[in-house]
Amino acid sequence: MRTTVIGCGYLGATHAACMAELGHEVLGMDSDTDKVAVLASGKAPFFERGLDALIARHTATGSLRFTTSYQEAAAFADVHFIGVGTPQQPGSDSYDLAQLFDAAGELAPYLSGPAVIAVKSTVPVGTAPRLAHLIRAAAPAGDRVEVAWNPEFLRESFAIDDTLRPDRLVLGFQHARSWGESLLREVFAKIIDSGTATIVTDWATAELAKGAANSFLATKISFINAMAEVCGKSGADVTALADILGHDHRIGRHGMRPGIGFGGGCLPKDLRGFIARAVELDAGDAVGILRETHAVNERRRQHVIDLTHEELGSDLRGKRITVWGAAFKPGTDDIRDSPALAVAQKLHDLGARVTVTDPEALDNARKLHPELDYAEDPVAATEDAELVLHLTDWEQFTHLDPVRLALRTTGHKLIDARGTLDTRLWQAAGWITRSLA
Incomplete structure (x- = not known):
């Protein structure tokens, strides 16, 4: 089949490449000429494991x-996926x-014949009727344009697998027995035939x-971090507690690891x-637990700052601190x-000399936080450091030699905010280690 993908950011570019992998002819459309040029050259304008190879193979x-033309996109196919960004409004x-x-x-003014527009972007409930009205009023095809909702559930660094082998496929339509359903089932035939649960709603x-889904996942992460606070006051072992809870098949072990909390472009947003949206619908009381989920997550970041003060004192001015990690995961x-x-930014604001290192995210970090210091090598980043903060759990960091690092640092102090380092090895090498448990 022929399909288009409107919007070629993280979601759209991944979806376009995966639709090609399923055997379709795909035209990705984005108004950003620089982005389109990079994609057309066979590369992604961001890092996602395996995506460069997938794009290169199918281009x-x-x-x-890829194109910058809505007119070309409309003429190319009758199935159009929209995957543009829906960030939070400034100040809201x-x-x-x-x-x-x-x-x-x-896109709509170029739709002169029957077409399906399947929206993948995350939106507040109640958006679909408004969007459908706009499209049908502007499209020459009018009511022959079917609007469907096809939400994505991608995990960054696993996006290709989550697209080609998803846990479930959700298709939402205005009316039952929509002709658009049969068309989208044809697009996703290989995924459906593999046994993927398909929910039409x-x-x-x-x-x-x-x-x-993201609110639930965020709540699960914040729940175990709330239990970490209780364990800290009671002397209990939150790691063992998480293991006990995780063995309950109704709960599961994934995400049940205490640490600094969640971030990224999905769960917090x-x-x-x-x-x-719940407040707008007069259902604000129903989401009180989600407000506390957010509050717990914010407290975890502050807890790292508090532990830093405990190790280095109330005045952080001039203190040399190394941060392992810039990406949210x-x-x-x-x-x-x-x-x-x-x-890292908070510590800098408090006067500390902060050096950040990360295997992939340094270029993006420099653009957003030019005031911080950066180092490509995690070992070199610790030179003369009085404290090392492990804040993103890259596997590379778990293989670093604490004995070798002790020769470069001055403080020999480590806060493992992700709980993935073998602190016994670090302690044996003379390090003072702290965790958020």
Whole structure:
């Protein structure tokens, strides 16, 4: 089949490459000429494991192309996926839908025949009717344009696998037995035939799916971090407690690791956006637990600052601190709402000399936080450091030699805010280690 993907950022570029991998002819469209040029050259304009190779393979065969023309996209296919960004509005927790409505408004006037527009962008519930009205009013095809909701559930650094082998496929339509359903089932035939659970539902339920899923995942992470606070006061072992809870099949072990908390472009944004929309719907009391989820997550970052004061004193001016990590999690160069950078910036504001290192995210970090110091090598980053903070759990950091590092640092103090280092080895090498448990 032929499909287009409107918006070629993280979500769109990944989806376009994966649709080509499924055997379709794909045209990716984005208004950013620089981004389109990079993609057309066979590369992604961001780091995602395996994506460069996937894009290169399919651009080489011609099954994946990119354009800046809405008119070309409309003429290319009858199935159009929209994957533009929906960040939070400046000064608000609500979603900014400008890119979504702009993209739909630009595409619609070129739709002269039957077409399906499947939206993948995360939105507040109630967006679909507004978008459908705009599209049908602007499109020459009118009501022959079917609007569907197809939320994504991607994990950064696992995005290809999550697209080609998802846990579930959600398709939302205005009416039951939509002709658009059969068309999208054909697009996703290989995924459906592999046994993937496919849920066909209404617009509102499909719109809620992504925000609700991320809010639940955020709550799970904050729950174990709240238990870490209780364990800290009671003398209990939160790691053992997490293991006990994780063996309950109703809970599961994934995400049950205490640490600095969550960040990134999805969980924090969708948690806040979900709360904001619930308040607008006069259901604010129902999401009180989600407000506390957010509060716990913010406290974890402050806890790192508090431990730093305990180790280095109340006055951090001139103190040399090394931060291992800039990305919000390993396997990506994404620094959106990164706990590591939030802590690094706070320590800098308190007068500390902060050096940040990360395997992939330094270029992005430099752009957003030019006031911090940076080092490509995690060992060199610790030169004369009085304290090392382990804030993003890249595997590379777990293999560093604490004996060798002790020769470079002056303080021999480590805060493992991710709980993935073997602190017994560090203690045996003469380090004082702290954790957030």
